């Protein structure tokens with residue numbers, strides 16, 4: 001079976017050729033576990049689960065290694081923990097458990113690896129150390145920043161120039177930055193927030209470095225496929241790529257970049273409609289998870305998908321028809337699995 005994938009980097013469809021068909025690697029950016037996840041956050045979970053299953057079918061289940069991260073330290077998590085007066089692990093364990101349950105309800109296989117940021121601090125610090133050593137990062141006032149001018153290929157993934165990027169991004173101006181687009185690898189924690197000792201002062205990692213360090217630790221560079229939502233192309237994936245390439249002097253970070261489009265909620269106004277149920281956690285109590293999965297897969301993964309009650313109803317009916325046909329063909333379950 002030949003597989004052709006649309007690659008964001010080249011902007012075209014390319015035949016998929018893994019570096020090693022006995023070890024096919026895929027990484028997808030996962031959730032920040034500070035709340036129940038919006039149904040839109042499950043579009044990549046389901047879309048890349050489908051790709052994972054296709055790859056397992058082609059290359060064999062043992063040959064495909066899939067990693068997806070869990071961001072379990074960040075400002076939103078810290079704020080929620082402070083509001084509830086509990087350690088961040090109480091928040092992250094609660095919402096990670098819900099995320100796992102909801103992913104399972106939507107029929108997504110667990111990834112081979114699911115690294116958590118707080119359990120990857122050593123690898124993150126080792127990578128930051130190599131970036132500093134390679135002059136691709138610098139320490140300033142308790143922060144470590146990626147030196148954007150150290151990498152000439154910055155912007156190649158998103159197709160943006162440095163000027164575009166500064167104009168388009170909400171670049172934080174800070175006196176310790178050499179260039180306005182330099183981004184944080186390590187930063188000091190505020191009083192009461194979790195922190196880890198480091199050669200650059202106690203603090204915690206930035207978000208972008210987490211994925212690069214996890215890819216290196218779980219899969220090794222370069223990987224075959226990197227996936228995520230279209231909103232991650234810039235700056236997150238551009239930054240991930242720059243970090244990975246500069247830390248390891250690698251030639252390639254990911255050989256294929258895949259990005260899914262958003263769910264849209266434009267058309268529907270009726271408050272009783274299922275289309276207004278936006279937390280997957282609530283939705284799977286009202287509609288069989290398999291029907292939600294069908295609805296999420298009903299449009300092309302790169303295109304926007306309008307999320308409505310009608311779409312869910314159609315998905316449920318389509319599944320009912322299939323199960324009806326299967327039942328008539330002989331002895332299958334009476335209703336879709338929840």
Ligand SMILES: [Zn+2]
Nearest residue numbers: 029211236240
């Ligand atoms: Zn990521």
